[in-house]
Amino acid sequence: MATVGVTHHQMFIDGQDVDSDQVFEIRHPATNELVCTMAKGTVDHADQAVESARRAFESGVWSSKPTEERAAIMRAIGDRIAVDLDDFIEAEISCNGATIRQAIGFHCGLASGHFLYFAEQAERYEFERDVPTVAYPTMSMNRVRREPIGVCAAIVPWNFPLVLGIWKIGPALAAGNSVVVKVDEKTPLSLLKLAQIAHECGVPPGVLNLVSGEGKEVGARLASHPDVDKVAFTGSTAVGREIMRLASGTVKKVTLELGGKAPTIVLPDADLDIAPDGALFGCMLYSGQVCESSTRVLVHESIHDEFVQRMVARARTIKLGDPSDFDTDMGPVVSERQRDRIVDYMERAKADGATVALGGGTPEGPEFESGWWIEPTIFTDVTNDMQIAREEIFGPVMVVIKYSTVKEAIAIANDTDYGLTAGVWGGDYEDAVEVGNQLRAGTVWINNWHQIDPALPFGGYKQSGTGRELGAGALDEYTEAKHMHVDLTTKLERHIFDILLSTPPEA
Template sequence: MEKQRMFINGEWVDAISKNTRTIINPYNQEIVAEAAEGDERDTKKAIEAARKAFDQGDWAETPAKERGEIVLKIAQLIRENNEELARLETFDTGKTLEESRADMDDIANVFLYFAGLADKEGGEVINSPFPDSDSKVVREPVGVCGQITPWNYPLLQAAWKIAPALAAGNTIIVKPSEITPLTTVKVFELMEEAGVPKGVANLVLGPGHNVGAELASNTDVDLISFTGGIETGKKIMQTASVNVKNIALELGGKNPNIVFADADFDTAVDQALNAVFFHAGQVCSAGSRLLVEDSIHDKFVEKLVERASRIKLGNGFDEDTESGPLISKEHRDKVESFVEIGKQEGAHLALGGKRPEDPQLQDGFFYLPTIFTGCTSDMKIVQEEVFGPVLTVEKFSTKEEAVSLANDTIYGLAGAVWSTDIEKAEFVAAKLRMGTVWINDFHPYFAQAPWGGYKQSGIGRELGRPGLEEYTETKHIFRNKKPEAINWFK
């Protein structure tokens, strides 16, 4: 079995400690790889390499068009290696191969988008109020960027960070989740092939409590970008204050899916299933809160339960599998604890709430699609992110009540509204305190549109032009064409 190694200062290396971690397939706990397990020492080496490459190298001064060409080459190599990457992603996460293939297409598109945007952000000339002068605003790279990515979309989330950072001229240290490193390692191989200079892109494998903590606390790191849980995000934010780092945080959501009585019923039911049970609910934008107008509530729930009960769980490599396992035993334990809390809070368990009994699924970390009805906004299962195949259902009577319920959490990542009354849908969309709102749809995203949240869902944006701007600093340059003495002091 080939060991997955780290990439530091242009070389593939083992951890200084020689420690390794076993990577398993969550479908059956089969060992699929062995990976180097780095710590603070490896992280410091990577930071040192990135710092030197930024301060003494040519990457930041390389013409933006040339940087864009390298990012474009990465996109092309991802497309050429789509199938291998997709298979690695399914081994890593347990998701279906069909979903992994779609992820790779999206990832290539992200690199393609930022490759094209690299030389389009040259700054602007602004009018100076002073005579005989000119004034311009330029954008420059932030510097050394630490990037910490999650396990649910290992390479997609890495792409959202790597592509704009490189396009803008930064140097990077990437720390993928220690349990899902395979596709990130492979893409670093492709980045090396594409011609990313030595020290510009570095990869450190290992747990967050030492690798991630070092990235956040090290004063040679200028920016920290993190996607993951809210409590970890808060710790990173506090630690990053040591040198007032730039921070970009995406910390999940408790996303409302609002269905009015005049919505296309069958489509709304179908999309409600996809919103919460896609990838076993392990999606930051999952529609885990379903708000249904009271006049159609019972009919809607009945149909939803019937459809959800037929979801096919299984091996991500099987064509008929619709949903794979949860990522780990620890995460399934967390989901199960939330389900028990829901029962104790008085929510009605309409479906699921247990592990599947199918003998073929006993070796994996599976959990049945679960639906709670009779939920209220004061319940913990309504307020907190479960990050699993668990749906809570609430009733509402008016659009104002729907908005009030939808906004009643600490999160503000995404939400959706379903109605054939576009004026009503637009009213609700305008009132929702969320970074993305879908009308008569759920989940679509693309590289051109910014992604991020309000409130405690995070700080900053990924994707779109704002996603590139996160990796730049704004500088104002003023030139006096006819300098002369002021003689203020006699």
């Protein structure tokens, strides 16, 4: 039941608000105050959303709509995101604790441009192409068609729900699919607003549905549902494995963007006036709650001490506080559970022999008595076999590893189960690029971090996932390729039927 006096939000299925007998409480990570409630979806709601999406897809109300019409509606949605940016920012930071500067620059600021990119792709994508063929053994005409898959499930995490939701919703809609979005129970509001805006801008009922619910129930149902043709998931590697297992029952197409333990290699000639700030930006943005964060910083022994000294000094200037204050650099982590998990990792790192160069716990002060807070933390004397160097922490915790040779640094960087992102800081661009070429990661940044462009692919090697989001090939993940062969041979004797039918036909 909804709490009296608190705003209550419902799911969005088949163009209608849909409530539930149970609710999630949405609490502000900085204060633990109740923000609102959200209907708690069930397996039945997931089935209802899939049925609606399937019905809409089969009707052709969106899947058969001319691409220029789909693109026009999607452009209207992208423009509305920009117009309503303040509302999206409030919806997002009240749930996930991002600072307002980060929300403007990343969480919500990227949303309109990324959605508009997929609106453009709806018109520019090559849905059909003719393929030149040789005349042997018979003359023919061949065409490759890219057709929408059908019903796509988008399972979205709590850290960047709007943008990461758009990475799935955008290409799915551009290709002509219907979509069921499963929001995280902690951060449903920005995607709920997007679904409502999409409906207002002309997306027909059933084409874009939004459900909530526990991942182990509602997410699992979507992953295994026989009428879901594609699953796109962003989250932990452990959950990604389970989604892949569930999807295998009906051999669904799956896109997984999973965990990371990204290395950044600081070469001996790196600019020490820039690289320490860059390393902190790579790790500490949004309290380290980014899958592609630079959490392992590999520093050459010749500059190690000075680099760490400069980086610690700069990290001391990071201001923790109210996320809605423009002067705040870093806010809380998302939940009590997340805070306790990070604290546990830090305590184990200390027990393993890592040295706390900065932070290592929770901040003190009356402003931090409520909510879920972690200090910006830097560990030194870390070796790559320590747990803190191997597992994804998802917090503002950096480990610094000293190396002697570039070959050693590359080996350490690649010695991980993950391969989402990596980076290099160096003064000689050719050397830095050569190192980057040897790093096994889906994205490698040279002298920067967190540079995401919707026109460029994003995804990981190894256990960081499968498939790619963004880029010119993003719609490939949401379409099926069909080869259409039209034989142009008009005389029987010119066919190759005699491979089977050796006796000539009677005159």
